[in-house]
Amino acid sequence: MSFPWAAHYTPKAPLMKWIDERLPLPRLVYNSIGAGYPVPRNLNYMWNFGVLSGLALVIQIVSGIIMAMHYAANDLVAFGTVEHVMRDVNSGWLIRYAHANGASFFFIVVYLHIFRGLFYGSYKAPREMVWLLGLVIYLLMMATAFMGYVLPWGQMSYWGAKVITGLFGAIPVVGEPIQTWLLGGFAPGNAALNRFFSLHYLLPFVIAGVIILHIWALHIPGSNNPTGVDVKGPQDTVPFHPYYTAKDGFGAGVFLILFSILLFFAPNFLGHPDNYIEANPLSTPAHIVPEWYFWPFYAILRAFTFDFFFVPAKLLGVLAMFAAILLLFFLPWLDNSPVRSGKFRPVFKQFFIVLCIDVLILGWCGGAPATAGYVMISQIAAAYYFAHFLIILPLIAMFEKPLPLPNSITEAVLAKHNLQGEEPAAVPAE
Structure with a gap:
């Protein structure tokens, strides 16, 4: 400590x-x-998303274990076992919908958690390891979600697996052997289903282990805070319990209310209707898309439509898609500004808003058909995404003039409430 x-x-x-x-x-x-465990006294509700991510993981593990009791990883019966869970197992529909929509809520709170870290500079020293472990968790989540999307063995499951694993085929020399090794054959089938089911069951527990490391790394420097100012003494902190356990409890209540609304009133809103059609290798869907939380990266993948010298467009798209994620690992060294919080960085704040809009545009394009108009917008948005981190962010750190920082967390809290370190005036009795 x-x-x-x-x-x-x-x-x-x-x-x-x-x-x-x-x-x-x-x-x-x-x-x-x-x-x-003392924490800064000025944490706002944006710091709830770490605990909510843990809650979402618990929901996924518990519902997933129950689902695994009734699921059979066989391409002849996989689709039927999911229908069996929905129709014949007591409360099976609830478990299946909780697992399917829980994945979406897991990504929602993790994305909010990531963008909170981007705005408040939680990736800066001395918390680089916290940020890097968080990105490892995110990559494991993406792998787990992709494999889980294949398991219902509907049309989008089959063709999603075929398209995504086919991306590895773009890698020169070793691409096709890697694709065959992943699938256990030349097309998605029984071998691929068994492999994906095994890994989908295992990886959540690996995620839980990395989360323990993530929390351990966080406890060494302590939590960041909205001002980005380091803790100066006990006056800047409060005990985690009962102050933030109560705050996190309120956030968990809001999370569960929203989750229940989706679960009971719109359980298929975030899914794809084609996945209620059993997989058919001879019938290609009109529009193959991954789950919504992959759409920004899918848009970057599709943004490359022409070869560059001897590099095929497909390979460029694959490299750009992976680079869009790996780029975040270098963020602590790309942003050299001595000020952590975006609250005191006026230029950074404006470009951060533009980045958020850019990612939303990429998500919109990723879920849309691959027509010329959407592809052109994807190309512009993808170019800005990389420019933001590789060009704009380093330039902002060099030329931006930050606002004055408070001397301490306590000073910022007292100034917010117009106390300025003085006791509030007594209210005269009537």
């Missing part, structure tokens, strides 16, 4: 003392999410 003023766990009951001496689990919990 890097905060010397943090409270320390001292068991009083004989049983808890005996347990703590042999397995200091109560001490670990107390120092991780209890009163022994």
